Amino acid sequence: MRLENKVALITGGGSGIGREASLLFAREGAAVVVVDVTDDAGRKTVDEITSAGGRASYVHADVSSAKDSEAMVAHAEREFGALHVLFNNAGIMHSSDDDAVSTSEETWELTMRINARGVFLGCKYGIPALRRAGGGSIINTASFVAKLGAATPQVAYTASKGAVLSMTRELAVIHARENIRVNALCPGPLRTPLLMAFLDTDAKRNRRLVHIPMGRFGEASEIAKAALFLASDDSSFVTGAELLVDGGITAAYVTPE
Numbered sequence: 001m002r003l004e005n006k007v008a009l010i011t012g013g014g015s016g017i018g019r020e021a022s023l024l025f026a027r028e029g030a031a032v033v034v035v036d037v038t039d040d041a042g043r044k045t046v047d048e049i050t051s052a053g054g055r056a057s058y059v060h061a062d063v064s065s066a067k068d069s070e071a072m073v074a075h076a077e078r079e080f081g082a083l084h085v086l087f088n089n090a091g092i093m094h095s096s097d098d099d100a101v102s103t104s105e106e107t108w109e110l111t112m113r114i115n116a117r118g119v120f121l122g123c124k125y126g127i128p129a130l131r132r133a134g135g136g137s138i139i140n141t142a143s144f145v146a147k148l149g150a151a152t153p154q155v156a157y158t159a160s161k162g163a164v165l166s167m168t169r170e171l172a173v174i175h176a177r178e179n180i181r182v183n184a185l186c187p188g189p190l191r192t193p194l195l196m197a198f199l200d201t202d203a204k205r206n207r208r209l210v211h212i213p214m215g216r217f218g219e220a221s222e223i224a225k226a227a228l229f230l231a232s233d234d235s236s237f238v239t240g241a242e243l244l245v246d247g248g249i250t251a252a253y254v255t256p257e
């Protein structure tokens with residue numbers, strides 16, 4: 001097992017990538033702290049892990065709140081004795097996120113609060129815990145949109161993911177000598193509730209699909225496997241990386257018919 005004796009905290013563990021990663025990390029031996037604001041979904045992930053014989057605990061925390069972020073890390077140490085893996089994964093894509101002219105300041109602020117400030121707060125309170133554990137791995141979920149511009153705009157979301165990517169790079173350099181690795185995971189378009197709610201018509205979905213060389217949306221479980229690599233000692237010499245798991249979208253100039 002690749003995460004034996006490790007404690008992992010995963011934000012957004014009630015759905016999509018966070019849920020799949022929670023289940024996978026638990027199967028690989030980790031004790032998992034599932035964090036979400038949607039309590040039913042978060043508890044369901046924990047129930048699935050524990051009924052399969054794994055170790056997990058749910059904590060309600062809004063990652064944009066300093067108090068909640070501090071409390072979720074304290075919960076991990078109290079429940080399982082330490083924290084080794086911090087997966088800052090929770091994020092939102094607001095339905096009215098659009099171009100700069102149309103996007104409201106409220107949508108901008110909310111998106112930045114959860115997607116960028118949330119990762120900052122996770123690191124702010126998580127890094128001291130990783131130090132206490134003698135080191136560890138931080139994985140921040142960015143996105144392929146941090147690398148490419150799109151004509152179907154979502155300007156607040158894109159800016160927030162750019163912030164995650166550059167924050168990750170700097171933290172990786174700062175903490176490299178402390179045995180703390182910090183990497184960004186950049187998923188391509190996935191068939192999760194987050195994107196499917198945003199691309200809510202066939203026309204919108206097809207507009208995105210034409211750009212993916214593989215010709216399909218990715219699955220959350222495919223991202224969870226990449227997160228497992230970054231979480232485990234298999235990636236012991238990897239820090240400051242941007243791991244693109246995107247069906248080839250960022251490599252493409254023209255996609256096959």
Ligand code: NAD
Nearest residue numbers: 012014015016017037062063090091143189190192194195
């Ligand atoms: P999802 O909507 O399926 O799951 C996100 C989870 O985060 C939900 O359970 C939600 O309740 C939780 N959450 C939302 N706000 C929160 C908050 N303030 N505090 C704590 N939890 C909160 O989404 P997903 O597709 O699994 O996305 C996970 C991450 O991957 C996000 O950061 C997203 O931006 C990123 N991402 C997704 C895609 C995609 O196509 N789906 C592509 C690239 C990056």
